[in-house]
Amino acid sequence: MGKVNCYMGIDVGSVSTNITLIDEQENVIEKLYLRTEGQPIESIRAGLKDIYKRMGMYVSICGVGTTGSGRQLAAAIIGADVVKNEITAHAIASQKVIPDVRTIIEIGGQDSKIILLKNKIVYDFAMNTVCAAGTGSFLDRQASRIGISIEDFGHYALKSQIPVRIAGRCAVFAESDMIHKQQMGYLREDIIRGLCDALVRNYLANLANGKKLEAPIVFQGGVAANIGIVKAFEKALGLEIIIPKHFDVMGAYGVALLAKEQMQYRAGKSKFNGFDKLNGDYTAVSRECSGCSNCCEIVQISLNNSPVVCWGDKCGKWSGQQGDNISKSEEFTI
Amino acid sequence: MIFTFPHLGNTYIVAKAFLDDFNAQYIIPPFNTNKTLEIGSKYCSEANCLPFKLFVGNMLQASELGADAMLITGGCGPCKLGYFGEMLQKTADDIGINMELITLEVPDQGLKELNARVRKISGNTSFVNVVKVANSAKNVAIKIDNLERLMRIKRAREREKGSVDLIYRAFKNDIMKIKGSKNILEYIKLTENKLNDIKLNENANPLKIAVVGEIYTTIEPYANFELERILGNMGIEVERKVTVSDWIVNDMFRKGLHLPRDSSYVKASKAYLGRMVGGHTQHTIGNSVIHAQEGYDGIIHLYPLGCMPEIVSQAILPAIEEDHQIPIMTIIRDEMTGEAGFVTRLEAFVDLLKKRRGENIDGQSKLLYGY
Numbered sequence: 108m109g110k111v112n113c114y115m116g117i118d119v120g121s122v123s124t125n126i127t128l129i130d131e132q133e134n135v136i137e138k139l140y141l142r143t144e145g146q147p148i149e150s151i152r153a154g155l156k157d158i159y160k161r162m163g164m165y166v167s168i169c170g171v172g173t174t175g176s177g178r179q180l181a182a183a184i185i186g187a188d189v190v191k192n193e194i195t196a197h198a199i200a201s202q203k204v205i206p207d208v209r210t211i212i213e214i215g216g217q218d219s220k221i222i223l224l225k226n227k228i229v230y231d232f233a234m235n236t237v238c239a240a241g242t243g244s245f246l247d248r249q250a251s252r253i254g255i256s257i258e259d260f261g262h263y264a265l266k267s268q269i270p271v272r273i274a275g276r277c278a279v280f281a282e283s284d285m286i287h288k289q290q291m292g293y294l295r296e297d298i299i300r301g302l303c304d305a306l307v308r309n310y311l312a313n314l315a316n317g318k319k320l321e322a323p324i325v326f327q328g329g330v331a332a333n334i335g336i337v338k339a340f341e342k343a344l345g346l347e348i349i350i351p352k353h354f355d356v357m358g359a360y361g362v363a364l365l366a367k368e369q370m371q372y373r374a375g376k377s378k379f380n381g382f383d384k385l386n387g388d389y390t391a392v393s394r395e396c397s398g399c400s401n402c403c404e405i406v407q408i409s410l411n412n413s414p415v416v417c418w419g420d421k422c423g424k425w426s427g428q429q430g431d432n433i434s435k436s437e438e439f440t441i
Numbered sequence: 442m443i444f445t446f447p448h449l450g451n452t453y454i455v456a457k458a459f460l461d462d463f464n465a466q467y468i469i470p471p472f473n474t475n476k477t478l479e480i481g482s483k484y485c486s487e488a489n490c491l492p493f494k495l496f497v498g499n500m501l502q503a504s505e506l507g508a509d510a511m512l513i514t515g516g517c518g519p520c521k522l523g524y525f526g527e528m529l530q531k532t533a534d535d536i537g538i539n540m541e542l543i544t545l546e547v548p549d550q551g552l553k554e555l556n557a558r559v560r561k562i563s564g565n566t567s568f569v570n571v572v573k574v575a576n577s578a579k580n581v582a583i584k585i586d587n588l589e590r591l592m593r594i595k596r597a598r599e600r601e602k603g604s605v606d607l608i609y610r611a612f613k614n615d616i617m618k619i620k621g622s623k624n625i626l627e628y629i630k631l632t633e634n635k636l637n638d639i640k641l642n643e644n645a646n647p648l649k650i651a652v653v654g655e656i657y658t659t660i661e662p663y664a665n666f667e668l669e670r671i672l673g674n675m676g677i678e679v680e681r682k683v684t685v686s687d688w689i690v691n692d693m694f695r696k697g698l699h700l701p702r703d704s705s706y707v708k709a710s711k712a713y714l715g716r717m718v719g720g721h722t723q724h725t726i727g728n729s730v731i732h733a734q735e736g737y738d739g740i741i742h743l744y745p746l747g748c749m750p751e752i753v754s755q756a757i758l759p760a761i762e763e764d765h766q767i768p769i770m771t772i773i774r775d776e777m778t779g780e781a782g783f784v785t786r787l788e789a790f791v792d793l794l795k796k797r798r799g800e801n802i803d804g805q806s807k808l809l810y811g812y
Contacts, residue, residue, distance in 0.1 A: 176781050194789035218782075229793045231768060234786055317759040400472045421667060422610065 122216025720750025
């Protein structure tokens with residue numbers, strides 16, 4: 108039996124690293140959701156190893172796309188055909204699942220976004236800029252503070268009869284407000300429900316600010332698993348919220364679709380380095396360049412001590428010539 | 442007296458020409474870096490805006506190099522939170538450094554007071570000479586802004602990527618060694634010629650994005666992560682109507698001399714904002730409308746966290762977005778130095794604009810490819 112042609116999408120986010128494989132018919136044949144835990148290189152490697160173990164025998168990778176805040180890094184290590192920002196990737200995935208989608212709510216680890224579509228094109232989007240209240244990492248933290256696992260968080264919220272009002276304007280204030288309410292003896296489920304309501308209020312005030320949210324509304328990203336937040340959104344908007352089947356890996360799915368599109372358009376060989384390349388020893392070095400007054404912070408990734416990629420400079424001196432080893436250059440102060 | 446001044450884009454070249462012509466001693470503070478921000482934030486209240494923190498950083502770095510007088514403009518009110526000059530003076534006194542703040546703008550006390558301030562720099566030269574020097578500084582400002590505009594146009598069309606950046610880097614390097622407005626103007630002309638010699642892609646029809654918002658964040662490249670360069674290198678033509686020369690001509694000279702000022706933006710903003718509410722709100726609103734009418738593909742609105750005038754603008758912009766069907770993206774800059782999130786937003790915005798344009802051209806949806 109021949110190998111199945113596959114396209115891989117990798118979304119390296121702040122909290123999770125997601126990988127999806129799609130076939131020629133654009134069906135998701137494998138997906139993986141891993142915690143990034145601040146070590147993107149390690150988690151990409153672990154994820155790919157896992158995929159290889161399970162699927163390596165049956166598939167051949169014809170195209171790779173990366174997205175998420177670690178997309179450049181992932182692209183450099185794996186060899187990617189498409190590097191795309193997560194907003195576009197999410198919109199594409201969502202449109203694939205629900206072609207007439209009008210509003211996409213996406214809440215990830217550190218970012219929350221709203222994407223509005225009209226006539227099947229993105230016509231407006233917003234992304235949180237200065238506040239991370241209402242995102243996955245904040246919920247994670249609060250769950251551990253209350254002493255429940257994040258998976259149970261939503262179910263607790265549903266048990267509540269009378270939600271407690273919590274100030275959701277800022278993550279720090281929400282936290283102190285919540286602690287205060289805890290000390291006063293409010294029920295745990297009421298506090299959790301209050302927190303869900305507060306985060307939805309924060310989201311709508313910060314991102315949806317003055318924009319009209321039209322149905323159908325799709326909710327994706329890790330936080331969509333939280334039934335408490337979903338219900339709070341439905342209540343606040345008075346509309347039904349659709350959660351796609353692969354809500355947790357929509358970014359990776361979107362970029363896999365883009366990789367497929369790109370490879371068909373370009374009709375060449377994929378830049379994918381292959382699964383075996385990942386066994387090498389990747390190291391990252393960061394230095395402040397003293398070449399000019401900009402004092403850029405340069406990061407260089409090396410594989411077995413030979414430089415693979417370099418970025419962070421404004422002038423293109425380092426990112427232009429990836430072969431130079433910055434740790435040996437005189438223009439760096441250690 | 443050894444003078445210094447805060448950075449605001451290429452204004453240092455204007456200040457340099459002005460001080461050179463008076464034969465004054467001066468120090469150009471190191472360009473804004475994360476270190477400048479770090480130093481500035483240390484001596485500022487957390488709630489101060491980014492520009493103020495960077496000004497304090499510039500002041501301290503220049504003071505270390507021996508400066509004892511700082512020239513600034515616009516201390517009399519364009520910013521709603523006001524009193525930039527007074528606050529900087531107070532901050533300098535609190536820190537305990539010897540720094541005299543000189544605000545070069547027509548104060549409430551009138552032209553006589555301004556003259557007294559200029560005399561500190563010019564010494565005993567004739568009044569005619571003062572006017573002449575001020576006029577040449579204005580000309581330098583105009584030429585610099587024209588040069589920047591030319592770069593933005595060429596960058597979007599250059600055949601070989603990086604040609605403009607290469608010329609500009611050489612310009613920034615050399616201009617430091619050139620003294621006096623006459624020589625500076627000559628060198629600008631030379632650079633202009635070099636830019637005009639760049640081979641262009643004749644068929645290019647670049648996307649056009651206009652930048653509006655708070656003056657400092659829109660002009661100072663450190664404060665906007667070199668937005669113009671990033672967009673330009675994606676092949677996008679960037680336009681920004683609020684410039685230093687425009688400010689010097691309209692808000693310093695014409696306002697001071699009670700001459701009629703350019704007010705096209707005021708007229709354009711009338712439907713949304715009836716009056717001046719501080720800062721550059723009227724510019725932001727008015728220019729957004731003008732850009733929409735001029736057929737720009739999109740608008741990027743920038744401001745530092747906590748900037749009250751621009752918070753007002755942000756609330757008004759969705760109405761313009763709706764009425765004129767032009768995408769507007771607001772980006773707020775604070776002390777975060779990670780560029781990745783900023784670039785993500787820019788890329789997504791560009792995708793959106795490309796797709797809209799593609800839609801308009803042939804009426805059907807096309808998928809997007811990576812850069």
